[in-house]
Amino acid sequence: MNGLENRDDHRKIVALSLIARVGAVTYKKLTEKFGDIDSILKATSKDLTSLKNLPKNLQESLKNPELLEKAEKEITKAQKSGVDIISLLDPEYPEELREIYDAPMVLYVRGHLPIKGTPAVAIVGSRKASLYGVRTAKSIASDLAKSGVVVVSGLALGIDSAAHEGALKQNGVTLAVLGGGLSRLYPSQNKKMAERIVKNGAVISEYPMEMSPRPEYFPMRNRIISGLSRAVLVVEAAQKSGALITADTALEQNRDVFAVPGNADASKSQGTNALLKQGAKLVTCATDILEELNIADKSKARSADEISVNIKKMNLSPEEEKLYSLLDNEPLQIDTLIEQSGLTISRTMSSLMSLEMKGAVKELPGKNFIRNS
Missing domain, CATH: 3.40.50.450 (Rossmann fold)
Structure with missing residues (x-):
């Protein structure tokens, strides 16, 4: 299939997606019956009557001379907004999504889809x-x-x-x-x-x-x-x-x-x-x-590396470093910090205050502290 044929099929599936009440399940029924997008758009009223629960006036919508023009306008509008329209006919369509029963006919994508196979x-x-x-x-x-x-x-x-x-x-x-x-x-x-x-x-x-x-x-x-x-x-x-x-x-x-x-x-x-x-x-x-x-699991090794980098960047004292290393995303009560660090109450308080000023930790209600994320 050459580029022009690809573009024409793309326009046709976008057109079909713009018809009211034609969604993923209806598209699946139509493709199972007619095979390809050209045959769907050429389907007669007699052809369509053999399928149950189709939207009313579907044949009339398929024959609307403005349908393809409407699709062209939608594609242009998307392109101007930096949006790609990816259809089930395209190799870029996510494989995991393609597997589901009611996969969407088209996806409007702004940005970048991940490399195939990325979990x-x-x-x-x-x-x-x-x-x-x-x-x-x-x-x-x-x-x-x-x-x-x-x-x-x-x-x-x-x-x-x-x-x-x-x-x-x-x-x-x-x-x-x-x-x-x-x-x-x-x-x-x-x-x-x-x-x-x-x-x-x-x-x-x-x-x-x-x-x-x-x-x-x-x-x-x-x-x-x-x-x-x-x-x-x-x-x-x-x-x-x-x-x-x-x-x-x-x-x-x-x-x-x-x-x-x-x-x-x-x-x-x-x-x-x-x-x-x-x-x-x-x-x-x-x-x-x-x-x-x-x-x-690469998170643990990197977390340890990040703690080390953060300590160097913030120029922490030995006491501050000890408290910072004890803290994580879970709040710790000040009594627990005193017990686990082995520091005195006054040293703990002054070090936590210094860490707060450096933006390294945050105090929560009830004298609880967490590392500032």
């Missing part, structure tokens, strides 16, 4: 996340990125944002899948994050550029989040949460499902705790996921 893990959870949930999602995403794993999520507030942020902190690759067109990025608070994501990763949607996000689109995009990934980690989720929909689609797609345990009396942990009861694999750190997926 990916989705991290999802509550929009109204707790400090514990945000910290855990960011820490696990960060360590996954250190080990070369692509972090996939949905750019929502809460756990999704924390997952993207964790990967970005390591200059890792992260993919954000939206529930609306790329020109209607939602939530607007995350526009700056999206700009950072596209430098190494991509912002992705199956919807036309100007399509506004709608509530019913978000459950649909969850199948793409899991479809792009080898496994899905649910960090924090209430009993009726969109994150649990992603877990369900992951199981349907034969993906591994992991969950982070939470407090038994916390509403935001009811969903994750229920997943664990149903057989999801318990995760407390990235190593749990990496071992399960047989991916080399």
